[in-house]
Amino acid sequence: MSSKVWFASVDNNSSEQVIAEKTFSLYQRADMGKVLEEGDLVALKMHFGEKGNTGYIKPGYLHDLIKAIKDCGTEPYLTDANTLYRGERAYSVDHLMQAYRHGFGPENMGIPVIIADGIRSKNYSEVAIKGKHFDSVKIANDILDSDALFVLSHVTGHGSTGLGAAIKNLGMGCASRSGKQNQHSDVKPNVDASLCTACGLCILRCPVEAISWVDDKASIDHEICYGCAECIAACRFGAIAVNWEGTSQALQEKMAEYALGVIEDKKDKTVYFTYLIHVTENCDCVGRPQNPIIDDIGILASYDPVAIDQAAVDLLAKAARKDLLQDLWPENDYNLQLAHAEKLGIGTRKYELINIGS
Ligand code: SF4
Ligand code: SF4
Numbered sequence: 001m002s003s004k005v006w007f008a009s010v011d012n013n014s015s016e017q018v019i020a021e022k023t024f025s026l027y028q029r030a031d032m033g034k035v036l037e038e039g040d041l042v043a044l045k046m047h048f049g050e051k052g053n054t055g056y057i058k059p060g061y062l063h064d065l066i067k068a069i070k071d072c073g074t075e076p077y078l079t080d081a082n083t084l085y086r087g088e089r090a091y092s093v094d095h096l097m098q099a100y101r102h103g104f105g106p107e108n109m110g111i112p113v114i115i116a117d118g119i120r121s122k123n124y125s126e127v128a129i130k131g132k133h134f135d136s137v138k139i140a141n142d143i144l145d146s147d148a149l150f151v152l153s154h155v156t157g158h159g160s161t162g163l164g165a166a167i168k169n170l171g172m173g174c175a176s177r178s179g180k181q182n183q184h185s186d187v188k189p190n191v192d193a194s195l196c197t198a199c200g201l202c203i204l205r206c207p208v209e210a211i212s213w214v215d216d217k218a219s220i221d222h223e224i225c226y227g228c229a230e231c232i233a234a235c236r237f238g239a240i241a242v243n244w245e246g247t248s249q250a251l252q253e254k255m256a257e258y259a260l261g262v263i264e265d266k267k268d269k270t271v272y273f274t275y276l277i278h279v280t281e282n283c284d285c286v287g288r289p290q291n292p293i294i295d296d297i298g299i300l301a302s303y304d305p306v307a308i309d310q311a312a313v314d315l316l317a318k319a320a321r322k323d324l325l326q327d328l329w330p331e332n333d334y335n336l337q338l339a340h341a342e343k344l345g346i347g348t349r350k351y352e353l354i355n356i357g358s
Pocket of ligand 1 (some may be wrong): 191195196197199200201202203220234235236237238239311352
């Protein structure tokens with residue numbers, strides 16, 4: 001069995017209005033309104049772009065889609081979950097401000113932004129799954145509690161996973177901070193005493209009092225710590241680093257298992273749009289402009305996150321006449337996330353591409 005993936009081409013000169021119209025055409029051709037019922041709370045999961053980033057999905061791409069979703073009598077909202085690392089999106093307050101700075105405020109979009117895991121990433125639930133790495137995953141509640149989910153992904157390369165697209169947007173993007181840390185590594189954080197200024201913020205923020213003073217520096221007791229990663233985001237001096245010790249294979253498989261937890265109860269109410277526009281070597285968490293690695297290709301829509309990711313990498317490879325992402329990240333084979341997601345029953349790598357024309 002293959003899944004359908006609809007495609008609309010764009011080029012480097014396509015305006016935001018043209019991209020918005022094509023997004024709406026895909027919505028219509030794929031009959032995506034059928035997943036919506038009057039009164040639904042509809043989460044539009046996206047990445048608002050780190051401060052300084054320029055590759056993220058632009059607000060203007062979404063205007064026609066949002067209107068169509070609202071016309072079904074629903075109540076949509078834009079959403080994302082807070083980051084693991086300390087940047088401009090680590091807590092809901094700065095995350096919201098960052099979204100507004102990039103044009104996602106309600107006056108422009110006509111709908112609110114809700115950061116789905118709460119101001120300090122404690123608003124999440126454990127969802128039971130049957131995975132190779134996890135038997136439960138920690139997903140942001142205000143995504144879990146939505147009635148329908150639109151997953152809006154910008155295709156990028158990635159230094160740890162090779163590919164950032166729908167599976168990553170679901171798995172990493174909808175996880176609580178502790179869930180993100182669990183995907184990157186099961187190893188608990190440590191304090192680098194040489195960078196610790198003894199400000200005490202991490203001690204204040206640790207929910208289980210796992211941090212105390214040792215020789216006037218913060219020190220983490222791993223017997224008590226449960227790896228929530230709150231101290232990593234709290235430390236302004238980089239003394240508690242994100243633990244990136246996991247392998248790319250484990251990370252990608254864990255990400256796919258988290259993706260399963262996000263959609264398991266709403267597979268029939270979840271749809272995907274993926275933008276092969278301003279494709280960059282690294283993801284939208286990078287806080288600086290990145291040049292595109294290829295000319296703009298188009299927009300994809302599907303009901304299947306595995307099929308849409310497979311179609312995205314195939315279109316990239318076709319346009320580049322080589323496997324661009326494998327060339328960029330040879331040690332991070334993106335096929336691992338696709339294969340594991342398929343094995344988990346999230347979707348299929350077999351797809352039928354339906355070009356809706358230019
Ligand atoms: S927040 Fe960072 S600098 Fe402050 S006490 Fe903790 S580890 Fe040290
Ligand atoms: S990871 Fe969480 S539980 Fe562990 S020391 Fe840091 S704040 Fe405390």
